[in-house]
Amino acid sequence: MPTKSKSLALIASAAGVCAATPAFAQTAPALNSGDTAWMLTSTALVLMMTIPGLGLFYGGMVRKKNVLATLAQSFGATALITVLWMIIGYSLAFKPNANPTLNQFIGGFDYLFLKGMAVDALSGTIPESVFMTFQMTFAIITPALIAGALADRMKFSAFLWFMGLWLIFVYAPIAHMVWGGGILFTMGALDYAGGSVVHLNAGTAALVTCIVLGKRLGLGSENMSPHNLVLSVIGACLLWVGWFGFNAGSALSSGFNAGMAMAATQIAAAAAALAWMFAEWLIAGKPSVLGMISGAVAGLVAITPASGFVDPVGALFIGLAAGIVCYLSAVWMKKALGYDDSLDAWGVHGVGGALGALLTGAFANSAINPASKGWLMDGNFHQMLVQLWDVLITFGYCAIATFIILKVIDMIVGLRVSPEVEVEGLDINLHGETVQH
Numbered sequence: 001m002p003t004k005s006k007s008l009a010l011i012a013s014a015a016g017v018c019a020a021t022p023a024f025a026q027t028a029p030a031l032n033s034g035d036t037a038w039m040l041t042s043t044a045l046v047l048m049m050t051i052p053g054l055g056l057f058y059g060g061m062v063r064k065k066n067v068l069a070t071l072a073q074s075f076g077a078t079a080l081i082t083v084l085w086m087i088i089g090y091s092l093a094f095k096p097n098a099n100p101t102l103n104q105f106i107g108g109f110d111y112l113f114l115k116g117m118a119v120d121a122l123s124g125t126i127p128e129s130v131f132m133t134f135q136m137t138f139a140i141i142t143p144a145l146i147a148g149a150l151a152d153r154m155k156f157s158a159f160l161w162f163m164g165l166w167l168i169f170v171y172a173p174i175a176h177m178v179w180g181g182g183i184l185f186t187m188g189a190l191d192y193a194g195g196s197v198v199h200l201n202a203g204t205a206a207l208v209t210c211i212v213l214g215k216r217l218g219l220g221s222e223n224m225s226p227h228n229l230v231l232s233v234i235g236a237c238l239l240w241v242g243w244f245g246f247n248a249g250s251a252l253s254s255g256f257n258a259g260m261a262m263a264a265t266q267i268a269a270a271a272a273a274l275a276w277m278f279a280e281w282l283i284a285g286k287p288s289v290l291g292m293i294s295g296a297v298a299g300l301v302a303i304t305p306a307s308g309f310v311d312p313v314g315a316l317f318i319g320l321a322a323g324i325v326c327y328l329s330a331v332w333m334k335k336a337l338g339y340d341d342s343l344d345a346w347g348v349h350g351v352g353g354a355l356g357a358l359l360t361g362a363f364a365n366s367a368i369n370p371a372s373k374g375w376l377m378d379g380n381f382h383q384m385l386v387q388l389w390d391v392l393i394t395f396g397y398c399a400i401a402t403f404i405i406l407k408v409i410d411m412i413v414g415l416r417v418s419p420e421v422e423v424e425g426l427d428i429n430l431h432g433e434t435v436q437h
Contacts, residue, residue, distance in 0.1 A: 032125035035253040039130050042249025046137035049242035050144050051078050057235030057297075061290070061343050062151050064227040065425025068433055070151055077144040077163045084167055085136045087113055092172035094135065094180045104183040107176045124252055134249060135175075142171055142198045148345030149206030152216050152224075153422055156430045158415045162405060166205060170401045174201050174394055189390040190364055190372055190383065192261065193250035195305025195357040196394040203350020204398040206341060212406045213415060215340035217422050229289055236293035240269055243300045247307040260368055261307040265300065268307075268319030272299025275323025283331075291327070294348060298326035301352035306360040309372040314363030318356060326352050354391045361387035 055074035059067045081089070091111035097103035110116050114132065123131035143163045150159070177184045178197050191197055216224065226232060247265045251258035276295025281287040302322035303315055310318065330347030334340075341347060361384040364374030373380040409415060416422075421429040428434050 029122050029124055031122060031127070032253070035125045035255075036127060036130060038254035038258065039126050039134055039249060039252065042245035043130065043134045043137055045242045045245025046134070046141065046249065047078075047242075049239050049246065050074055050137070050141045053235050053238035053242055054141065054144055054147075055235065056231045057239060057293075058148055058151065058232075058343055060228045060231030060233075060235060061226040063224060063425075064435055065427055066152050067227065067231075067427065067435055069156065069426035069430055070147065072156065072431060073147040073159055074144050076156070076160060077147070078140050080160055080163055081140045081143065081167055082136060084164055085132075085139050089139055089167055089172050090114065090132050090135065092168065093139075093175040094132075096181060103181065104186070105177060106173045106182075107180055126252065131252070138194060138198060138246075139167060139171055139175075142194075142202050143167055143205075145199070145202035145345055145349055146206045146209060148343035148349075149210040149341045150213055151342040152426065153213055153416050154209075155414060155417055156426075157413050158409050161409050161413060162209075165405045165409070166402065169405060170205065170398055171197075171201065174398065177393070178390070184390050184393060187389060188383070188386050190309055190360050190387065191305045191357065191390065192308035192360075193247045193304045195302070195353045195360065196390050199301045199304060199349040199353030200357060200391060200394050201353070201398050203346045203348070203353055204395050205402040206345035207339065207350055208399050208402045209406060210341045210346070211339050212403065212410075213340075216342065217419060219340055226290065233289065233293055236296060240296060240300065243269070243304075247304060251308060257308050257369065260311075263312060264307045264310055264315035265303055267312055267315040268303035268322070269296045269299040271316050271319030272296060272302065272323035272326075275299075275320045276327045277323075279324050279327045280331075294330065294344065295323045295327065298322045298348050298352045301349055302326075302356035302359065304353070305356045306363060309360055309364040309369045309374070311363075311365050311368050311377075314359075314365060314377070318359045318363060321359065322352050322355055325355055354395070357387050357391050358384070361385075 051074055055071045058074070059070045062070050091109055092107045095107045095111045097106060097108040117128055117132065119129070121128040143166050175197050176182045178189055178191050179185065189196070243265055244262050248258040248262040251261055273292050273296040276298060277287040277292050280291040299319040299322045302318050306314065306318055326348050329351040330344040334347060360374070362375045363377060364372035364383060365377040366373045373383060375381045375384050406415060417426065417429070
């Protein structure tokens with residue numbers, strides 16, 4: 001995501017307002033073909049993170065009888081969110097609300113069905129159509145991440161209802177509050193590419209969902225180990241590569257910020273993979289492949305809000321912290337508290353997103369990005385308090401709204417498959433297909 005000053009220019013450009021900043025007022029934005037080419041590439045990379053990246057990552061970790069159902073969730077979410085983003089999501093997230101009070105929490109309806117987006121409309125130096133589609137890929141992967149907590153036991157019909165309602169009533173408001181000119185944006189929260197908007201948001205919803213759904217049948221007595229970790233490794237690799245579009249693309253240009261965000265992303269992912277691996281090696285006795293790829297994803301999650309604000313040293317520390325903290329939360333926290341987060345969506349994305357948001361306040365460096373001043377680098381402890389508010393508001397709103405949405409869906413269509421379907425498998429019962437031996 002853009003920095004605060006760049007976001008103001010972006011919002012003003014999209015809305016046709018010419019008073020975002022003095023510089024913007026003096027010089028009308030012009031299309032930059034280099035920036036546009038990079039953003040087209042970034043958009044494709046982020047889409048690849050959901051299909052096939054996330055689908056394979058999650059699909060390899062479930063039991064064989066549920067692998068197609070897991071892939072269907074990523075693919076179905078991609079199709080559904082694309083249409084809903086075009087109809088209403090983009091307008092609610094990024095267009096101003098005429099009511100100043102409501103605008104602190106949700107956008108307006110001026111761009112329903114994208115009716116206000118002209119073919120030559122600009123967002124900064126790129127076509128608004130490219131910015132809208134780039135943001136669409138963020139909106140796609142965020143609810144899809146929640147699927148990691150509900151694996152093996154949720155109806156596909158309920159899943160689709162949940163994805164659609166959650167996009168409108170949770171993702172769009174949070175995105176507007178942080179990126180679209182809402183209350184957290186006004187407070188000065190730093191979230192370069194989605195630490196709170198994407199990962200803490202999805203992770204919180206995952207935690208609530210797995211608690212509401214209840215545990216999988218046979219948990220603790222049956223073998224629920226991943227059926228094909230090769231698929232998960234391939235998925236993790238696609239996620240890692242796609243994350244360069246996620247973070248470096250959030251610069252919205254092909255300049256210095258994109259380059260530093262890419263470097264920070266690579267460093268943090270590698271550091272977290274090593275930290276998780278050595279922590280597991282020390283505690284469990286062996287470094288698992290699942291642990292290494294989970295660690296890399298944890299590092300990618302944690303660096304997401306900080307990627308455009310920190311230097312390489314900050315990225316290294318964030319990655320190391322993420323690997324250790326997310327390992328402990330994924331392995332120990334859920335055992336201690338007893339919830340069934342099937343694929344550790346909360347332990348990696350929720351905990352990693354919150355950790356990354358807080359550490360952004362510590363390591364943000366004004367020498368890297370003048371729009372940011374962190375506690376350790378610039379002596380600005382106030383930023384830590386702002387980041388804490390960002391985490392608390394995102395967690396609180398998401399948890400309450402997600403719980404309400406789940407309860408409504410449960411009353412209408414039911415959330416969970418029958419015990420017979422769960423035992424036999426979701427693939428054959430929900431989709432009429434199985435993976436061939």
